[in-house]
Amino acid sequence: MPEDAAPHCDSVCRGDGETCLPQMLADWDAVARGEPGASLRAVYDWTDYPTARIATPRKDLLDAKSYLIFNPIQTTRGCPHACNFCTTPGVFGRKFRQRRIEDIVEEIREAKELYNSACFIFADDDFGGNHKWARELCAAIEPLGVKWASQCDILISNNDKLLAAMRRSGCLGLILGLESPNQQTLAEAGKRFARSADYEWRIRKIQSYGISLWGAFIFGFDNDTWRTCMETCRFAQRMNLSMSCYPILTPYPGTGVWQDYKAQGRLVTDDWDRYNGASVCYTPGSMSPRDLRHAQMAAFAEFFSLRSSLRRLGVLPFKKFAWLANLSIWRGIRYYYSRRGRHVPAFADFIHPGARAWRYDDAWAEQAHAAWSEMPEADEATLERATEALAAANVRYSDPLVQAAAAVSSTQQ
Numbered sequence: 317m318p319e320d321a322a323p324h325c326d327s328v329c330r331g332d333g334e335t336c337l338p339q340m341l342a343d344w345d346a347v348a349r350g351e352p353g354a355s356l357r358a359v360y361d362w363t364d365y366p367t368a369r370i371a372t373p374r375k376d377l378l379d380a381k382s383y384l385i386f387n388p389i390q391t392t393r394g395c396p397h398a399c400n401f402c403t404t405p406g407v408f409g410r411k412f413r414q415r416r417i418e419d420i421v422e423e424i425r426e427a428k429e430l431y432n433s434a435c436f437i438f439a440d441d442d443f444g445g446n447h448k449w450a451r452e453l454c455a456a457i458e459p460l461g462v463k464w465a466s467q468c469d470i471l472i473s474n475n476d477k478l479l480a481a482m483r484r485s486g487c488l489g490l491i492l493g494l495e496s497p498n499q500q501t502l503a504e505a506g507k508r509f510a511r512s513a514d515y516e517w518r519i520r521k522i523q524s525y526g527i528s529l530w531g532a533f534i535f536g537f538d539n540d541t542w543r544t545c546m547e548t549c550r551f552a553q554r555m556n557l558s559m560s561c562y563p564i565l566t567p568y569p570g571t572g573v574w575q576d577y578k579a580q581g582r583l584v585t586d587d588w589d590r591y592n593g594a595s596v597c598y599t600p601g602s603m604s605p606r607d608l609r610h611a612q613m614a615a616f617a618e619f620f621s622l623r624s625s626l627r628r629l630g631v632l633p634f635k636k637f638a639w640l641a642n643l644s645i646w647r648g649i650r651y652y653y654s655r656r657g658r659h660v661p662a663f664a665d666f667i668h669p670g671a672r673a674w675r676y677d678d679a680w681a682e683q684a685h686a687a688w689s690e691m692p693e694a695d696e697a698t699l700e701r702a703t704e705a706l707a708a709a710n711v712r713y714s715d716p717l718v719q720a721a722a723a724v725s726s727t728q729q
């Protein structure tokens with residue numbers, strides 16, 4: 317949104333810096349030299365120029381100590397797909413681009429030598445957008461003996477050779493944008509390349525190569541209710557995902573969702589600070605904003621609970637980093653709610669409106685709950701029973717004992 321940035325500067329570059337920044341600097345130079353007719357454009361849009369090659373950043377200009385992860389490396393830009401909630405097509409264009417493999421290898425080699433880095437994040441939207449190229453890159457980095465993680469689409473599960481090459485080259489984990497295990501929600505999200513019915517075998521196959529998975533889901537599509545949110549969380553548990561996240565659908569400007577909601581008059585704010593994945597910036601189709609937030613936090617609390625972590629991660633082999641991340645998030649959630657004197661949200665709250673977790677402090681929530689104030693408060697035992705009943709109805713954990721019991725009972729039938 318260059319028009320938002322324009323009041324704060326002389327000139328705005330939109331899109332790839334490699335493409336439009338040199339044009340802006342040349343004009344700036346010409347203006348500084350007082351060349352006749354020279355002027356600075358208000359907006360330098362990268363689509364007005366031939367697309368430049370993806371450059372290697374000058375990391376020597378940065379202070380390594382100021383960064384938690386100093387070596388994110390971009391190997392690709394863009395994504396061959398076009399999901400209608402995603403900013404990637406708007407930011408990087410529809411053309412999927414790959415960096416020169418020798419540049420990437422050189423950047424990794426230099427980071428190893430200068431900063432002793434052995435673990436890298438490939439900061440891509442879709443590392444596996446071009447399977448042939450991804451295999452070539454994996455082959456090139458295999459001799460470097462590094463570890464890495466990235467983000468890609470689930471279609472890499474079609475390609476065993478690519479999965480094997482990724483693992484051999486040091487791939488530890490991947491973030492998969494799954495959005496939902498519900499086919500109607502996927503259709504609404506414009507995720508046309510994936511079918512939810514195939515998610516399970518695809519996930520299991522990627523995991524069989526020793527690659528840990530982080531599932532990225534989204535809550536708040538029109539098809540979503542608290543039950544579909546709960547089923548999504550259960551699905552993440554059943555798939556033994558190491559990590560998962562449940563941001564609220566955010567209609568970022570430039571996305572298809574934003575255009576649709578704008579046309580339907582459903583955007584409730586243009587305060588960009590609230591476009592953060594945690595606030596509800598539009599009128600949801602099937603849930604109130606409060607219920608949507610509650611379902612989001614119930615999913616986080618449920619997925620990262622100790623019982624869930626134990627079932628998903630197991631004990632041996634001990635997954636140190638996954639355990640550390642899971643326990644940190646669980647502690648963070650507990651701390652957040654205890655500081656506010658509130659109960660941690662649970663899906664069971666939705667079947668008992670008197671649950672204490674609904675008792676928000678602010679006036680808005682009190683007003684929303686006035687109708688429920690007459691209801692008897694649910695005690696802990698009732699909520700625990702409700703949680704167990706919901707879990708029994710929805711969870712088939714991949715707990716080895718549960719699987720064995722299921723196998724025995726199916727042979728007996």
Ligand code: SF4
Nearest residue numbers: 395397398399402441
């Ligand atoms: S959500 Fe993922 S697959 Fe879809 S357009 Fe964005 S980056 Fe590509």
